[in-house]
Amino acid sequence: GQNIDQPTEMTATEGAIVQINCTYQTSGFNGLFWYQQHAGEAPTFLSYNVLDGLEEKGRFSSFLSRSKGYSYLLLKELQMKDSASYLCAVSTYPTGANNLFFGTGTRLTVIP
């Protein structure tokens, strides 16, 4: 089975940096995704890590350590529009479908 843990809620100030952690225990690990989901909307893809290290995409970066079963999403220069839920998801095989198993999500509130 899969066990994915992330904090339920976080609050940060506009312009600041916030790090959202995710730990996982799974079989057949293929890669790790981060998705953003605004209230009432669909999840949208943010980043994907398959190898250890840091992936940077603009204000967002994601880090993976496969040996530690650990990832984080780093958001810089926070904006009010970054208030959303951030979902950590693990991709597994060998079913062939590379199914995604999601954590419960971290609801981030950005305050002025």
Add this chain to the structure above:
Amino acid sequence: DTAVSQTPKYLVTQMGNDKSIKCEQNLGHDTMYWYKQDSKKFLKIMFSYNNKELIINETVPNRFSPKSPDKAHLNLHINSLELGDSAVYFCASRTKLAGDPETQYFGPGTRLLVL
């Protein structure tokens, strides 16, 4: 153009009814999925379909049945609806081609309320 679309967006129905949710993707993707997001916002996979073949069923009750008439569509049929089926159902699709092999693209969701 909408990449992954679902209909209806909202569905309110009585317990015991049978209903269907439709999903279509125009991305030419090979694999489609159905997810359920409950009131606590936990997103859980229900089914995945690859080339019209069911790959995995994550212990979903057999009242739920996916139907794929072609590669671009994966519909979800629900029989004998129960109160606990109330949730948001998301369809998603993914390509197996190189370049972007992993990313799943989600539809807008169908909000189902069973009374």
